[in-house]
Every structure is written in C-alpha cells, then in structure tokens.
Amino acid sequence: MTEKEKMLNGEPYNSRDPELLAQYHKARMLLKTYNELDSTALQQRAKLLERLLEKLGDGVWIEAPFFCDYGEHISIGENTFINTNCVFIDNNKIIIGKNCLIAPYVQIYTAEHPLKASERIIKSKKGTRYLTSAKPVKIGNNTWIGGNSVIFPGVTIGDNVTIGAGSIVAKSIPDNVLAYGNPCKVKNSYDNE
Numbered sequence: 001m002t003e004k005e006k007m008l009n010g011e012p013y014n015s016r017d018p019e020l021l022a023q024y025h026k027a028r029m030l031l032k033t034y035n036e037l038d039s040t041a042l043q044q045r046a047k048l049l050e051r052l053l054e055k056l057g058d059g060v061w062i063e064a065p066f067f068c069d070y071g072e073h074i075s076i077g078e079n080t081f082i083n084t085n086c087v088f089i090d091n092n093k094i095i096i097g098k099n100c101l102i103a104p105y106v107q108i109y110t111a112e113h114p115l116k117a118s119e120r121i122i123k124s125k126k127g128t129r130y131l132t133s134a135k136p137v138k139i140g141n142n143t144w145i146g147g148n149s150v151i152f153p154g155v156t157i158g159d160n161v162t163i164g165a166g167s168i169v170a171k172s173i174p175d176n177v178l179a180y181g182n183p184c185k186v187k188n189s190y191d192n193e
C-alpha cells in the first residue's frame with residue numbers, strides 16, 4: 001500500500017513520501033499563480049482551479065488568497081462561495097456541497113496527530129518525522145460556515161446548516177440547525193423552507 005493510499009484510508013502515513021511531496025509541490029505552484037492573478041482574470045482562475053481540485057462545480061468562486069495542501073482531495077459543489085484566506089488541509093477528502101458560503105479565515109483540517117509526544121514524534125537515523133493520519137470532512141448543501149471557524153478531522157456538517165463565526169467544530173452537526181461556540185453545539189433547529 002502506498003503512503004497516499006494509507007493517508008486516504010485514515011492510517012498513519014509518511015507525509016515526506018516522494019509521491020505526496022510531488023503532489024504538494026504541484027499544488028503550491030498552482031496556488032502561487034492563482035493567488036497572484038488579477039481578480040478579473042476569470043478564465044485563468046477557473047482553469048487553475050480545475051487543475052488543482054478534484055471536482056469544481058459550476059459557479060464556484062474562491063477568493064484569493066486560498067491555501068490547501070494537495071488540492072486534488074477537495075470537491076466543491078456548484079455556486080459555492082469561498083471567501084479570502086481560507087485554509088483547507090486536505091490530507092483526506094474535503095467535500096463541500098452546493099450553494100455553500102465559506103466565510104473568511106475558515107480552516108478545515110483533515111490531518112491529526114497522536115496527543116502524546118512520545119507517540120507523535122518518530123526519531124530514526126533518517127531524521128525526525130511526526131506520526132500523521134487523516135479523516136475526511138464533509139459539508140452539506142446550502143450551508144454557511146461563519147468566519148474564523150475551525151472544522152476538525154472526521155466532522156460532517158449537514159445540509160442547510162449555519163455555523164456561527166469563531167466556532168470550533170469538533171463533532172458532526174445534523175441538518176437544519178444553527179450551531180456555534182467553542183466547542184460548537186446546536187443552539188436551534190428549524191425546518192428548511
């Protein structure tokens with residue numbers, strides 16, 4: 001099994017694997033170009049995003065600067081708007097539905113490490129590395145993630161959800177709710193009309 005396969009299976013993997021580093025460097029090159037383009041260069045921006053992301057729905061708008069690790073593990077549904085300075089650590093799949101609003105400085109993490117330093121830090125003759133694994137994140141349709149929110153590995157956020165600004169989303173959130181806080185909790189539910 002390759003290190004990439006381990007990563008996408010949620011198993012511990014070596015993030016310095018040559019295949020993963022090549023993917024990482026390709027993403028950095030595409031992001032550098034994307035983030036430096038004039039905002040009116042719509043066709044160039046769209047072509048770069050098509051090369052970077054796994055799936056890009058019609059009408060997706062991503063404000064620059066935008067940051068991610070690999071890009072090719074990110075799928076974004078139609079008419080979704082991602083505001084400036086968002087960081088998507090896509091060591092596993094990040095799936096965002098259609099008609100979503102992702103506010104400035106939202107961070108989506110899929111990577112995680114053991115809590116104990118003795119389990120996290122791996123020392124060998126080749127040097128020091130850190131034990132890493134990753135879990136996917138899914139955001140449903142018609143969802144609004146407020147600014148400066150952080151979404152943890154393995155979280156699913158349902159359809160028609162509003163996550164209040166500054167929330168730390170460490171557990172999954174069901175459909176049709178308002179949730180916010182640190183930790184993020186459901187505060188109100190509603191029928192989607």
